[in-house]
Amino acid sequence: MVVTWVSIFPLVTVGMTVMTLSGPVTATWPTWLRALSLTGVVVPTAVYLVVPRVLALSVRWMSWRRRRSAAAESCEY
Secondary structure, three states: OHHHHHHHHHHHHHHHHHHHHOHHHHOOOOHHHHHHHHHHHHHHHHHHHHHHHHHHHHHHHHHHHHHHHHHHHHHHO
16 A cells, blocks of 8 residues: 555646646646546556556665564574
């Protein structure tokens, strides 16, 4: 859940900022159309680009922590 949230939150933030900056164009769109266009960009970007990279990074970090913890335990004996 955390990996997904960490991946999607910045994408939504950037998307909302872009929509705000393009105010004259998207301001007149109905809410459902703005949400459709935002999620149409955010979801594929998150699924195919961002989440796999963040997940791989989190797996490497967890394995590093595990190795570090095991090394610390072996030094205690």
